[in-house]
Amino acid sequence: MKTIFIGAGNVAWHLVSLFSKNKDLQITHIWSRKKENAESLKNKLNDESIKINYSIQQLDFSKTDVDLAILSIADGAFETVLSKLILPKNCILAHTSGAQPMEMLKLANQNQIKNIGVFYPLQTFSKAKEVDFSQIPFCIEANDKKIEEKLTSLAKQFSNKVFQVSSKDRSILHVAAVFACNFSNYLWTISEQILKEKNLPFDMLKPLLEETLQKALEINPSNAQTGPAIRKDEKVIEKHLHMIEEMNLSNSNPHFSQIYKLMTESIQKKKKLDLT
Numbered sequence: 001m002k003t004i005f006i007g008a009g010n011v012a013w014h015l016v017s018l019f020s021k022n023k024d025l026q027i028t029h030i031w032s033r034k035k036e037n038a039e040s041l042k043n044k045l046n047d048e049s050i051k052i053n054y055s056i057q058q059l060d061f062s063k064t065d066v067d068l069a070i071l072s073i074a075d076g077a078f079e080t081v082l083s084k085l086i087l088p089k090n091c092i093l094a095h096t097s098g099a100q101p102m103e104m105l106k107l108a109n110q111n112q113i114k115n116i117g118v119f120y121p122l123q124t125f126s127k128a129k130e131v132d133f134s135q136i137p138f139c140i141e142a143n144d145k146k147i148e149e150k151l152t153s154l155a156k157q158f159s160n161k162v163f164q165v166s167s168k169d170r171s172i173l174h175v176a177a178v179f180a181c182n183f184s185n186y187l188w189t190i191s192e193q194i195l196k197e198k199n200l201p202f203d204m205l206k207p208l209l210e211e212t213l214q215k216a217l218e219i220n221p222s223n224a225q226t227g228p229a230i231r232k233d234e235k236v237i238e239k240h241l242h243m244i245e246e247m248n249l250s251n252s253n254p255h256f257s258q259i260y261k262l263m264t265e266s267i268q269k270k271k272k273l274d275l276t
């Protein structure tokens with residue numbers, strides 16, 4: 001299956017490695033807005049035959065014989081890129097976004113695209129960190145049963161967890177994932193900043209981070225909540241807020257107190273609702 005990658009960011013970085021290990025899949029083109037990003041992805045694969053395309057003017061692939069195009073770009077760029085993207089008539093176009101409806105892809109081929117689908121790996125990807133694809137849930141969707149089968153069997157080559165998921169359910173999974181991953185990670189970033197400010201090592205918190213995750217997985221997050229908020233330790237809460245306000249944590253400092261207050265109120269409100 002001849003494949004092109006449109007996008008050379010975090011997700012494409014990992015997917016191209018996977019694709020390149022499978023001899024039935026051949027990556028023919030990589031497109032990215034910036035030439036250097038498409039090139040660094042090509043260099044990672046060390047395959048001279050891959051062609052590089054960049055800029056919005058180089059999105060016409062109609063003269064190629066590609067079978068599959070994976071669109072893995074920033075969600076905010078979908079409209080701009082899709083309005084210029086031209087693929088051969090029978091090529092499948094699939095995106096990797098948790099938030100974008102599949103129908104969005106209809107903008108390609110000047111609103112004449114035939115085969116569209118979704119190939120969404122529900123995981124967090126950064127170029128600097130390897131991932132084990134065999135355990136990553138893939139959410140598949142397509143506008144045609146045969147295309148769905150093709151994308152499903154492709155995902156099954158990489159993962160043991162492949163699901164057919166509608167655009168609506170995928171967007172719900174995505175909101176939940178933002179809370180579970182992106183917001184948790186940001187809260188850990190605040191912890192990191194507080195400790196840095198006071199010259200204390202973040203390593204001290206690592207066993208706590210690990211136990212928090214293990215406990216949430218074992219007994220479910222709603223059964224695992226501890227801390228001053230759920231205990232209603234008002235004196236501790238007040239002391240923490242005072243300490244946060246006194247710290248010199250750049251411009252984000254006002255947000256830290258607001259986040260602390262909002263999280264505390266939200267935990268306490270949930271406890272109250274659970275008791276009624």
Ligand SMILES: NC(=O)c1ccc[n+]([C@@H]2O[C@H](COP(=O)([O-])OP(=O)(O)OC[C@H]3O[C@@H](n4cnc5c(N)ncnc54)[C@H](OP(=O)(O)O)[C@@H]3O)[C@@H](O)[C@H]2O)c1
Pocket residue numbers: 006007008009010011012031032033034035037038072073074075076077080081096097098099121122123124125126
């Ligand atoms: N990262 C994750 O954990 C993750 C997980 C699952 C799904 N996804 C989804 O996968 C997709 C790609 O995510 P990512 O994390 O790989 O993104 P990313 O690392 O930010 O890469 C974004 C790609 O989009 C291009 N781009 C950004 N703005 C653009 C614009 N205005 N016009 C044209 N191209 C533009 C970038 O080009 P240049 O860099 O060359 O400018 C780059 O190739 C998104 O839909 C995301 O929701 C992400």
